[in-house]
Amino acid sequence: MAPKQHNKELSGNKGEWSEIYVFLRLLDTGKLNVADNELNAIPNEFYRILEIIRKETLSSNNYIRGIDTVSIYVCNNETGEEENFTYPLNVFAEKADHLLQLIKETKGRSFQLPAIASFLKELRVTSIKDVGHNRDITIKIEDFHTGMPQTLGFSIKSFLGSDSTLFNAGSGTNFIYEVVLPEGISINCGEFNKHTYPISGRLTARLKSLINDYNATIEFRGVQSRCLAQNLEAIDGHMPFILSQLLLTSAIYGNTSLKKCTELLTKNNPLGFNTQTHGNIYEYKVKRFLQDCAQGMTPETPWLGIYDATGGQIIVKENGDVVCYHIYELNRFRDFLFNSTKFERPSTSEDEKNPGHPRPNASKHFYYGWLYEENGHYFMKINLQVRSK
Numbered sequence: 525m526a527p528k529q530h531n532k533e534l535s536g537n538k539g540e541w542s543e544i545y546v547f548l549r550l551l552d553t554g555k556l557n558v559a560d561n562e563l564n565a566i567p568n569e570f571y572r573i574l575e576i577i578r579k580e581t582l583s584s585n586n587y588i589r590g591i592d593t594v595s596i597y598v599c600n601n602e603t604g605e606e607e608n609f610t611y612p613l614n615v616f617a618e619k620a621d622h623l624l625q626l627i628k629e630t631k632g633r634s635f636q637l638p639a640i641a642s643f644l645k646e647l648r649v650t651s652i653k654d655v656g657h658n659r660d661i662t663i664k665i666e667d668f669h670t671g672m673p674q675t676l677g678f679s680i681k682s683f684l685g686s687d688s689t690l691f692n693a694g695s696g697t698n699f700i701y702e703v704v705l706p707e708g709i710s711i712n713c714g715e716f717n718k719h720t721y722p723i724s725g726r727l728t729a730r731l732k733s734l735i736n737d738y739n740a741t742i743e744f745r746g747v748q749s750r751c752l753a754q755n756l757e758a759i760d761g762h763m764p765f766i767l768s769q770l771l772l773t774s775a776i777y778g779n780t781s782l783k784k785c786t787e788l789l790t791k792n793n794p795l796g797f798n799t800q801t802h803g804n805i806y807e808y809k810v811k812r813f814l815q816d817c818a819q820g821m822t823p824e825t826p827w828l829g830i831y832d833a834t835g836g837q838i839i840v841k842e843n844g845d846v847v848c849y850h851i852y853e854l855n856r857f858r859d860f861l862f863n864s865t866k867f868e869r870p871s872t873s874e875d876e877k878n879p880g881h882p883r884p885n886a887s888k889h890f891y892y893g894w895l896y897e898e899n900g901h902y903f904m905k906i907n908l909q910v911r912s913k
Contacts, residue, residue, distance in 0.1 A: 531855065534641045536652040537634050541627050541838045542682030543660050544644065544652055547576060548620040549846050551587060551594050551612065556665065559847035561859035564840060571665035571850070574673055578662070580650045585649075589613075598648045607648070612680070619643050619657050624844045627684045661838065669852065676835025676850075679819060682780050683842045683912065690861070691817045693870045693909035696749025696824060698892045699768045703902040704741045711846055711902060717880030717894045727869065727893045727906070733905075734895070744768035748905070755827040759816050762795060767813070769794055769905045780866040782910070786810050788912065807862065814861040815854075817910065868911040 533678030550556060557565035576587045586597040593610040600606075620662045623640050630637070644650075654661060660764045667674050669745075681688045691697075704713065716730075722731040734740040747753035747764055756763040769792075776845035779785060790799065790806045798803045818837055821827040836850045837857060849857035874895035880894040892905035 533636050533638065534644065534652050535634050535636045538627050538630075539680075539688060540652045541623065541637065542684050543654075543680050544640065545620060545627060545682075545844075546661060546680055546838055546840060547578075547587075547649075548616050548623060548808075548845055549844075550661075550663065551576060551589055551842075552616040552620050553846075554589050554613075556663070557845070557847045558853060559692050559839065559849055559860070561854070561856045563841065563847060563860060563861065563864070565836060565845065571668060571848070572823065574666055575661060575664040575675075577660065577664065577675070578649065578654050580648065581655055582650070583645050583648060585605040585648055596647060601881075605648035611647070614897070624684070627729055663835070664716055665835075678835045678838045678848065680838045680840065681818070681912070682840040684840055684844070688912050689868070689909065690814065690865055690912060691908065691910040693868070693888075693890060693907050694749075694891050695891060696747075696752055697908040698748040698890070698905040699771055699908060700745045700748060701768070701772070701904050701906065702743045702745050703904055704743055704896065705902065706739050711895065713776075713880055713895045713897050713902070718725075721874070721876065721879035725778065727775050727872070728778050730885060730893070730904070731772075732893065735776070740902075742772060742904070743773075745903070751826060752823040755821055755823070756813070757820070758828055759812055762809065764796070766806065766809055767908060770810070771908060772868045775906055780868070781913070782810060782814070782867065783862055785867070786862075810859075811858040812861050812863060814910070815858055836909045857900055859871050863911055865910050866913040870907060870909055872907075 527598065550573050555570040556573060558569040558571070560566050578585045578587070582601055584599045584601060587610045588595045588597070593612055594616065595610050596608065598607040619640065623637070626637050626640065660680040662675065662677050664673055664675045668728050720726050720730045720733060722876055731742065732744070737771055746758065753764055756767065766789070769784065769789055773785045773788050775789070786806050787843060790803070799805065816827065816829065836848060836853070838846060838848045840846055849860065870886050870890055871886070873883050873888055873890045874894055875883040880896065882889070882891050890907050892907045895904055896901060
C-alpha cells in the first residue's frame with residue numbers, strides 16, 4: 525500500500541523549485557559535474573549518481589538510478605509498509621526540461637506548478653524540501669577519486685531567476701557604530717537625517733558627510749544580535765570586527781564586491797597583521813565566513829561549524845547546468861564564493877516623512893542607515909546581507 529498522500533498543492537519560490545530541478549536532473553543525467561573556481565564544469569571530472577535519498581513527512585524514499593530506469597523504493601515511516609516501482613530515465617529528462625522552463629518563466633515570490641506537482645506525487649514526493657535534514661539533497665555517489673560509493677548531503681544554490689542570497693538580512697544583522705565627534709562638536713540628528721534623506725545613496729552620503737564635514741571617526745561597537753556575534757566569533761575571533769570594517773569600507777566607497785573590499789582592508793590592515801608573511805590573511809578569514817554561510821550558518825541559530833551539507837555545494841547555473849564543489853574541492857569553492865559575492869543593501873525601513881525614524885508600515889524591520897543619539901553619544905547602524913553577483 526502506498527503511503528497516505530497530502531492533498532495540499534506544492535508551492536515554492538524559484539530557489540525551492542530549483543531543489544526539485546536538481547533532484548530530477550541528476551536522476552536524468554546520472555552525473556554531478558565538478559566546477560572550477562569560475563563555475564565552469566571541469567572536463568571528465570564528475571561523480572556518478574547511484575541513488576538519491578529523500579525523507580518525506582510520512583515516508584523514506586530511495587531513488588536508485590539504473591541503466592534505463594529509476595527504481596523507487598518507498599517505506600511508510602508509521603506502518604513499515606513498502607512500495608516498489610520503476611520509471612524510465614527519459615521521463616526524468618522531459619520533466620527536468622519542463623521544470624527548468626517553468627522556473628525561468630514563472631513570476632512571483634512563491635508559486636505552484638501543477639504539472640510538476642502531479643509527477644512528483646507519482647514519485648511519492650509530498651514536499652518540495654527534504655523534511656529530514658537541513659541539507660537540501662542527499663546523494664549516494666561513486667567517488668571518482670577512490671571508486672568507492674559515498675552517501676553525502678549537499679546544499680543547493682540556484683542562479684535561476686534573481687541572484688541567490690548567501691547570508692540573509694534581518695534586524696539582528698545590523699552592525700552598530702559609534703560616531704565620535706571632535707570635542708565641542710555636536711549634531712542635531714533630526715536636522716542631519718532630514719537634510720541627507722533625499723540624497724541618492726544616502727548611507728554613503730551620510731557617512732561621508734560625518735567624516736568630511738564633521739571630522740568624525742566611525743568606530744565599531746558591536747553586532748545587534750548576540751547570537752550572530754557569537755556565531756561569527758566561533759568562525760574566527762576577529763570576524764565581527766573584520767566584517768564591520770568591510771561593511772564600512774563598502775558603504776563609504778560605494779563598492780559592494782567582497783573581494784574588492786577585502787583588498788582595501790588588507791591594504792589598510794586595521795588589525796596590524798604581519799602581511800609580509802601572511803599577506804592574504806584577511807582574504808583567508810573572509811573566505812571562512814563565506815564558506816560557513818554557504819554550508820548552514822544563519823544569524824539566529826547557534827553555529828559551531830557542524831556541516832549538515834557534508835558533501836559540499838551544488839550550483840544551478842543560469843542555463844540550467846548543474847555543477848558542484850565537493851568537500852575535496854574546498855579551495856575552489858572558497859575562491860568561487862570570494863570572487864562571486866557582494867554586499868546587498870536591503871531597505872533601511874526609514875520613514876521618508878520623518879527621516880531618522882522607522883517607517884510605521886515597513887514590511888521589513890531592518891531599521892538602519894540613519895544617525896541617532898543615545899546617552900549623549902551618536903550612533904549609526906549598517907546592515908549585513910551577502911548575495912551572489
